[in-house]
Amino acid sequence: MTVELFDLRPLLAVLISLACAGAVFAVRENPRWRAIWSLSAAGVKFALVWSMLPGALDGKIHAFGFGEVLPGVAFGFRVDALGLFFALVSSTLWVITTVYALAYMRNSHSLSRFFGYFALCISTTVGIAFAENLFTLFVFYELLTVCTYPLIMHNEDMAARRAGRKYLLYTLSGGALIMAGMVMVYTEAGTLSLAEGGILDASAGHASLLTIFVLLIAGFGVKAALMPLHGWLPAAMVAPTPVSALLHAVAVVKAGVFGILRVIYEVFGADLLRDLGYADWLAMLAGTVIIIASINALRQTHIKARLAWSTISQLSYIVLAACLLVPLGALASIIHIANQAFSKITMFFVAGVIERATGKTRVDELAGVGRQLPWTMTAFTVASMSFIGVPLTAGFVTKWYLSLGALQAGSEVFVGVMVISGLLNAAYWLPMIYQAFFRPLPANRPDAVSVSPMMVGPVLICAAYVILLGAGASAPAMPFSVAEAAARFAIQLGVWPQ
């Protein structure tokens, strides 16, 4: 059913952002050419990734290999449905975030560094998505750490340096764990391929398998902000808003989650993991994280900090769903990569617009903002509805399939987790909306500064997409169909169970 095709496009998709970064560095402080390069590269990449979609839906797999760097350690790209899904989400959001960032970052310093590394981040993210084996994935995963560091440090002040140090401490330690796990996988399996749906088998022995599982999950769990490895994420909020958006919606956290999905479905394989039972423990951890992180989000007074804690909670949805090891769970987990990305990036964009228009960054300052920025706050409302799980928004689709998956797996308790989490989400988003729309603006406040349409436009597009993902999920050529294909491969089922 599946055909592997030799194709240059996976390589080009990675290289295009790299070339863009080079061009941005080369033009130095010339804003017009910087914008032209960034936007055109984003556009070309968007087209390249989407052009692989029809083939992938037909079961074609585009691959590009460089051959082995060491015995059994190859460098290559292979675009399967899961990877394509992740790449679609990140290349789409790159276009939107670039537009937003060009407006948001106007008048900031070191912009050539900022946009250069911004492009490099997406380059590495697509590299992670298309990685044919664990080694290639790891290379790009570490590169991503290196490339996001200058973005977090952008302000170059004390807080930024502290956040940057913390970020590196966490992510580099995580990388070290993955490295150790990868060596163990190689010695047990003799290969690092991610194309075989499980390269380990039970003969490796319980002790090694458990060590590998813990090392790899903890390693990827750092970027996925899986508690208790989440500490870097709220700290990294000092970065400029487009970076927060990139970190929390697109590149970094999703790279971690994507790594976990690869470990569960491609390194261990659903069958082996079901026999071993490790995934149950991880699912329980993820379930706990969902609740605890939501409670923490409630206590935050800064908008971006609340968003960060909500991210921690939402990422665990993906991990939880993946750990159910049933087809519907896999589907929920993959589709939530997109759903969370679009909803969360909407919110970050909104936070940036509020900051630029009114200078407000705290939850309790939001009174009356809805009247000053009606469109923006409407978009925020849409995104909140998605997180709460209101039908016809993206978040509902996730919750629906996750609950179905939990029932399919016989773990009814997670349906309860979904319900509680929905309530908690309501508890921390609704007061913000209430404040914004129904409380009067304090009398002595200055008027809002008008904000560039290049910032409001992306907000509205993302909000519209949140509704589109929810209402039109099963329309052809929507990400849902890709997710369905990805889940089908992940769980090794040719026929979709009805």
Place this chain on the structure above:
Amino acid sequence: MTEWPHWLPILAVLPLVGGALTPLLFHRRPVAAWFWAVSVAAATTLVAMTLLLKLIASGGLSYAVGGWLPQYGIELRFDEIGAFALPASLLVLLSLSFSRHYVARAVDSGRISFYYALILINLGGLNGFLITGDLFNLFVFMEIFSVSAYALVATAREPVAALAALKYLFLGALSSLLVLFSVGVVFAMTGTLNIEDAAADLDLSTPMPAALALAGLATGFAVKAALFPVHFWLPDAHAAAPAPVSAILSALVVKAGVVGLLRTLELFAGGEGLLQPMLNSIVWLGALGALGGALMALVQRDIKLMLAYSTVANIGYILIGLGLSTASATTGAMIHVVNHAVIKVLLFLAAGAFIHRTGLRCIDDLRGLARRMPFTAFAMGVGLVSLSGVPPMAGFVGKWQIAVGALQAGRPILVAVLVIAGLLVLAFSVRVTNAMYFRPPSRISAAAATEAPVSMLFPLLVLTAGCFGLGMAGQVMLRFVAPAVPGLYGGIP
């Protein structure tokens, strides 16, 4: 032309003679001396390349000096280990290219021709050491590169240089003595100085004299390689020397100690029972060195001291790999000998470029230099990332192979050692990169610095490319060194 048999001795003779002629021909003419030294090193590199091509085409080369056949005469041979002469010559060439402007400031003008002479003689000694098949010659060439190294450390203007050189001299002389004594023991036992013949004739049934020789050789070479805990001469000597000399010492001269250990393993290939305890202790000392060196590097304020301690750590990795004695770990160690050499030359030269332009060597003083010297800062960054062993950079290949070997040998704890040491390296790399890229300048000379001259940037550029290239060339290098492994441990699988 390629059939001409005398390339092998030329490899050592050319730099030795070229070096000896430098002060005679070019005293007090630094630029001419520089041209001469670079030309000699380039010619040596070409000879090494010719030999490498012959080795790949037709297997090992052997050459009887003066036509006297081995056992009576001196044998030179060129094998996979000796092929290290190519990277050695190339790295010396790059360091020499870098030296042109650097020595004008760092070395007294009257000594410059001697400086070039000593570097060439050092290269000649190294090449001779790598290609000789004779135990006594091994000692002689070791003395040539060691004595020239002591003198090179002392050429620096800094007041500590003479003291560091003296410390280096004492330790070095002691280790040479141990080696000479052991060579004597082996000769007394076998009646031959040829390594292959001696290995075949060595009577290992009664442990005593052989064990003495093994211990002497191993300790002697371990001091040269700066294996923990006999590493303490290294940081001062490497930090005090002029930067290109630090590069050569850290990248090549300590590696000669490793090669000496490899030759020792060849010599005692038949003695499984003797070797095993030594290999075991090498593994543990290597692990201590890897962790201790990285920790010490982390707390240094002087960038060259930091790099010097990281050499101790990397020698630790290499010796873990040698001691594990599985095929992948040994090949990994041999590859890391080359890759670490490239990385370390890059780092010391980049640090040298900073020192040359600003006179600053404290990490905190390097703040803001990335804006003023972007290429040098980038080279430094690439070197540090490579050093930490992040794929796909040069440092990764060796560490991966050694880690795989450790697991195959059933010693996962060593994987943890490698990973933790790698993290420590990353930690000090971050300190340096932060200072260069994300802090405003704190010193006037750093704020007013200009990019290094071309003769410095060119080697930095080549080595930066090398850090990327070697990371991708792991497979090729593995295939190349693999044939050398079976000859090393004899009975041990």
